[in-house]
Amino acid sequence: MGFLASAWPWRALAYLLSGVVFGAIAMVTLLTMALAGLVSLIVGVGAVLLLAVALSGILVTRIERRRLWLVDPDPAPDPHRAPERPGLRGWLDTRLREPATWRELSFTAVSMTALWWMDLLVLAFALGLPVLLMTSPVDDPGAWPWLVIGLCLLPAAPYTITAWAGARAALTRLILAPRDRELGRELTEVRASRARLVDAFDAERRRIERDLHDGAQQRLVSINVLLGLAGLDAEPGSPVARQLALAQGEVTLAVNELRELSRGVHPKALTDHGLAAAVDNLTTRSALPVTVDIRLPYRLPATVESTAYFVVAEALANATKHSRATRAEVHARLDADVLTLTVRDNGVGGADPAAGTGLVGLADRVAAAYGRLRISSPAGGPTLLRVELPCR
Amino acid sequence: MPLNIVLAEDSPLLRDGLVSVLTRFGHQVSAAVGDADALIAAAHEHDPDIVITDVRMPPGNADDGLRAAVALRGHRAGLPILVLSQYIEQSYATHLLDLGSESGIGYLLKDRVSAVTQFASAVEQVAAGATVMDPEVVRQLLRRRQDPLRRLTPREREVLSLMAEGRSNAEIARDLYVTEAAVNKHVSSILQKLDLRLDGHGHRRVLAVLTYLRA
Numbered sequence: 001m002g003f004l005a006s007a008w009p010w011r012a013l014a015y016l017l018s019g020v021v022f023g024a025i026a027m028v029t030l031l032t033m034a035l036a037g038l039v040s041l042i043v044g045v046g047a048v049l050l051l052a053v054a055l056s057g058i059l060v061t062r063i064e065r066r067r068l069w070l071v072d073p074d075p076a077p078d079p080h081r082a083p084e085r086p087g088l089r090g091w092l093d094t095r096l097r098e099p100a101t102w103r104e105l106s107f108t109a110v111s112m113t114a115l116w117w118m119d120l121l122v123l124a125f126a127l128g129l130p131v132l133l134m135t136s137p138v139d140d141p142g143a144w145p146w147l148v149i150g151l152c153l154l155p156a157a158p159y160t161i162t163a164w165a166g167a168r169a170a171l172t173r174l175i176l177a178p179r180d181r182e183l184g185r186e187l188t189e190v191r192a193s194r195a196r197l198v199d200a201f202d203a204e205r206r207r208i209e210r211d212l213h214d215g216a217q218q219r220l221v222s223i224n225v226l227l228g229l230a231g232l233d234a235e236p237g238s239p240v241a242r243q244l245a246l247a248q249g250e251v252t253l254a255v256n257e258l259r260e261l262s263r264g265v266h267p268k269a270l271t272d273h274g275l276a277a278a279v280d281n282l283t284t285r286s287a288l289p290v291t292v293d294i295r296l297p298y299r300l301p302a303t304v305e306s307t308a309y310f311v312v313a314e315a316l317a318n319a320t321k322h323s324r325a326t327r328a329e330v331h332a333r334l335d336a337d338v339l340t341l342t343v344r345d346n347g348v349g350g351a352d353p354a355a356g357t358g359l360v361g362l363a364d365r366v367a368a369a370y371g372r373l374r375i376s377s378p379a380g381g382p383t384l385l386r387v388e389l390p391c392r
Numbered sequence: 393m394p395l396n397i398v399l400a401e402d403s404p405l406l407r408d409g410l411v412s413v414l415t416r417f418g419h420q421v422s423a424a425v426g427d428a429d430a431l432i433a434a435a436h437e438h439d440p441d442i443v444i445t446d447v448r449m450p451p452g453n454a455d456d457g458l459r460a461a462v463a464l465r466g467h468r469a470g471l472p473i474l475v476l477s478q479y480i481e482q483s484y485a486t487h488l489l490d491l492g493s494e495s496g497i498g499y500l501l502k503d504r505v506s507a508v509t510q511f512a513s514a515v516e517q518v519a520a521g522a523t524v525m526d527p528e529v530v531r532q533l534l535r536r537r538q539d540p541l542r543r544l545t546p547r548e549r550e551v552l553s554l555m556a557e558g559r560s561n562a563e564i565a566r567d568l569y570v571t572e573a574a575v576n577k578h579v580s581s582i583l584q585k586l587d588l589r590l591d592g593h594g595h596r597r598v599l600a601v602l603t604y605l606r607a
Contacts (some may be wrong), residue, residue, distance in 0.1 A: 213448065213478055218403035224506035225409035229416060232508060248506060255503050259479060268448070269481040272455045277483035284482055284532035 009158035012165035023116020057104030079178035126157040315343035323347025349381035398440040400431035417512040428456035472496030495521035533605035
């Protein structure tokens with residue numbers, strides 16, 4: 001009896017009652033507008049009225065979606081997109097060309113001609129009939145058996161009402177909820193903005209690397225050259241010569257540190273010679289022996305190259321740091337405009353995306369480039385990381 | 393003998409430094425320019441004994457300097473080229489070594505300029521037709537060919553790196569404080585272990601070793 005004690009029968013009742021009231025008002029209003037529109041079509045005002053009727057579905061279904069809340073806790077999102085241009089013209093343009101608008105108009109037509117009538121019918125059958133039966137002995141005391149029948153029918157009313165309310169809500173949601181296509185557009189927009197963000201970061205990294213290269217690095221090397229020249233003039237073995245040598249050593253360390261730093265920011269070989277060369281350079285600096293097999297017919301888009309490069313860099317860094325691997329392989333091919341990249345090591349496995357931010361960061365980066373990253377790393381190894389990146 | 397040098401480096405500060413170092417060692421810098429196009433023009437005008445160029449330079453700020461040098465080499469076969477770079481990238485070294493010509497190739501990190509005496513000597517070696525590779529290039533190549541190199545003793549690996557950098561046996565002996573005879577022994581042992589056949593000396597030997605390491 002939990003159902004009867006819950007709010008649901010009452011909510012269903014409210015849903016149907018408001019449906020009847022709203023349906024009746026809407027039908028009268030729209031019929032009036034349509035008739036007035038047809039009559040005054042010759043004067044021109046009618047066209048505006050008919051246009052309003054055509055677009056009425058937008059308002060009607062907005063209220064229908066609100067009403068849905070009474071019986072359906074899930075929100076029903078608006079299927080419309082934002083107008084492409086501001087102002088009334090822009091709004092009209094967008095709305096008139098959207099399939100959602102016409103789907104809503106047909107829903108309005110069905111709602112006007114059938115749905116609210118059905119609401120009325122269900123209410124009349126479920127509530128009106130028992131009440132009518134129960135009140136009949138008032139006029140005619142001999143009709144008391146009807147009272148009994150009415151009393152028996154009344155407990156069925158909540159079920160009938162709720163069943164129809166549920167069916168009607170499901171129908172409403174089916175027609176009015178946004179299509180996947182319409183949702184997909186929003187997702188595409190979010191993805192595109194994420195991709196733009198990654199592109200902006202890449203551009204920024206390239207700029208920082210260039211600034212370091214043109215600025216601080218050149219200056220330090222120049223200072224070191226000047227120190228070297230000064231060293232030629234200093235008497236060998238003198239305190240000045242020793243100080244100069246010391247200073248040169250320090251500057252050399254600074255130059256090396258700066259070089260490593262700027263290489264991490266954005267490798268120059270990637271810009272100049274592409275993925276294969278950059279990965280080759282990367283592996284010659286890696287402590288782990290790495291076999292590289294990257295064969296690509298042409299240079300890939302910059303985003304794909306840098307995404308792939310950072311995947312390899314991170315994967316090799318992980319393999320070196322955590323996996324106790326003694327060998328790794330990097331393999332890349334372009335097939336049907338998709339770059340497939342695999343990094344495999346013979347380590348102990350157990351790489352867990354949930355544990356470190358490195359793998360999650362990689363997955364995010366790959367996803368922003370519309371790609372896919374998969375990791376197989378059972379405990380005991382080996383670890384295989386596979387990335388697919390579209391290169392349209 | 394003073395060398396006639398054409399120099400390209402886009403940072404004015406470092407360009408001046410390079411000119412100072414080269415002049416200090418008695419060489420003649422006929423042109424010191426700041427971009428790849430000017431380099432090509434200057435090299436055509438001055439017919440230098442050696443071209444020294446930075447890899448990354450205007451107008452493209454990619455590897456314009458390297459490409460200009462390669463183009464010059466195509467124009468005048470055997471023109472000695474010394475390339476300076478902020479980074480050691482194997483792709484650049486490969487590019488240079490693939491020029492495949494007879495002589496006169498150098499690839500050094502820019503910082504090596506500050507070891508002025510060694511730098512001046514590297515310039516002279518390249519001008520004389522030798523191959524001078526930055527120790528960093530060699531270090532990376534050695535790391536790459538770890539498997540066959542395991543057969544070498546640590547001393548032999550040391551000798552091999554110096555061979556790849558372009559040192560003669562006499563120089564290697566001096567560097568490692570051993571006799572030249574000892575170096576000769578190491579060298580033939582290396583060649584035997586790696587199954588390398590080297591008949592040439594000097595430049596040819598360097599190229600053969602580098603080719604082996606890159607293979």
